[in-house]
Amino acid sequence: MAIVEFLAGSPLLQVFTASILGLIVGSFLNVVIHRLPEMMMREWRMQCRELQESVTDEGDYEPFNLSTPRSRCPHCSRPITPWENIPILSYLLLKGRCAGCKTSIPLRYPMVEALTALLSALVVWHFGFHWQAAAALLLTWGLIPLIFIDLDHQLLPDDITLPLLWVGLGLSLFGIFTDPRSAILGAMIGYLSLWSVYMLFKLLTGKEGMGYGDFKLLALFGAWLGWQAIPLIVLLSSLVGATTGILLILLRRHERSTPIPFGPYLASAGWIALMWGDSITQTYLHWLG
Numbered sequence: 001m002a003i004v005e006f007l008a009g010s011p012l013l014q015v016f017t018a019s020i021l022g023l024i025v026g027s028f029l030n031v032v033i034h035r036l037p038e039m040m041m042r043e044w045r046m047q048c049r050e051l052q053e054s055v056t057d058e059g060d061y062e063p064f065n066l067s068t069p070r071s072r073c074p075h076c077s078r079p080i081t082p083w084e085n086i087p088i089l090s091y092l093l094l095k096g097r098c099a100g101c102k103t104s105i106p107l108r109y110p111m112v113e114a115l116t117a118l119l120s121a122l123v124v125w126h127f128g129f130h131w132q133a134a135a136a137l138l139l140t141w142g143l144i145p146l147i148f149i150d151l152d153h154q155l156l157p158d159d160i161t162l163p164l165l166w167v168g169l170g171l172s173l174f175g176i177f178t179d180p181r182s183a184i185l186g187a188m189i190g191y192l193s194l195w196s197v198y199m200l201f202k203l204l205t206g207k208e209g210m211g212y213g214d215f216k217l218l219a220l221f222g223a224w225l226g227w228q229a230i231p232l233i234v235l236l237s238s239l240v241g242a243t244t245g246i247l248l249i250l251l252r253r254h255e256r257s258t259p260i261p262f263g264p265y266l267a268s269a270g271w272i273a274l275m276w277g278d279s280i281t282q283t284y285l286h287w288l289g
Contacts, residue, residue, distance in 0.1 A: 014129055015121045018137070022120030023087035025141050026113035031066055032145045033112065036160075037153045039064060076101035087113040108148075116144055119271075126275055135176050136274060139164060139224060143267045146217070150263035156213025161220055168223030177274075178226035186222025190230050191215045214262050221270040229273045232281060236269035237262070 042064060063069065071080045078100035084090045091110040098105060119140050127133035142164045150156055165187065172183035194215045201209040221233055245260050272280075 011125070011128065015125050018124035018133075019117040019121040022117035023113050025120070026116030026144075027085065027087045028066075029116060029141065029145050030109050030112050031071065033148045033152070035064070035066055036145065036157055037149055037155060039066075040155070040157060040159075073098045073100060073103065075103045087117075112144065112148065116141065119144070122275070131174075132176055135167075135171055138167065139274065140271065143271055147264045147267050150213070150261040150267075154211070154259065154261050156211065156217055156263045158213075158216070161213065161216045165216065165220040165223050168220060168225075171224070172226075177224055178228075182226030182228065183223045186225065186227040186230060187219045188222070189227045190218035190220070190222030193230065193234065194218050210262050214266060217263060217266050217270070221266075221273065225270075225273055225277065229270075229277050232277055233266070233269045233273050236272060237265040240269065241265035 071085070072078060073080065076098065078098065081099075084094065084099060088110045091105060094105065096105050096107070097103065120137055123136045123140055124133050127136055142160050146156055146160055168177075169180075169183050169187065172178055172180045178186070194210065198208070198210055198215070201207070218230065218233065222230055225233075241260070241262055244265070248260070
């Protein structure tokens, strides 16, 4: 209790504590980003082979989850020791290379850790020592792996989106961000709005313009923030996504026929709405007036 009271009286210490916690969580999120898609692929392969009654690769039956096997270098298979797994610091001490084979360690690992620390600090600085901060931290930590997994694999795993959706509905019972009525309507409108666009685009072109994971992600934000936040999130994500896509095509870094994942823009827009949605809406309405 003394520690809680001490933290409650020191905003600067709250932000510092959140950033340190963010570094630790960010290290774990790197594991989630790397392993969760592989876990999904293994499960799908096993299900397909069982349906076909074919022999399953023994490697798919080996334990592979977020804790097993132990983290190791993908090049030399050298196990990573605890001191080599200290967020950011280990990367700097190792000069960005494996201690065994000296292969370069991707810069993404410290970047994810730093990003998680920064966003965690911003959340606590914005909401203060309040239940809203604790809930917003949970949502922030869930969005980070969704962004990077979608960038890598064009997947938004149900293992992350659906639990967060239910958590958002549960929080509405306590009025953390919105009320139950707004949360339920938000989840429904969020899902159906993108689903309707998807179906209309498919009917007109015969192609799939987005995945079902995008529908669930917008439903998630509707459950957390209420239906009132849906227009802002859709507008922000569409503007950023369209601008980025056009720039990539103009710079010849992306083919027109190659799909661009929408999840990162949707997740970023939802996080902005979580933090400053009311201020953005009020400023817009004041400008119109």
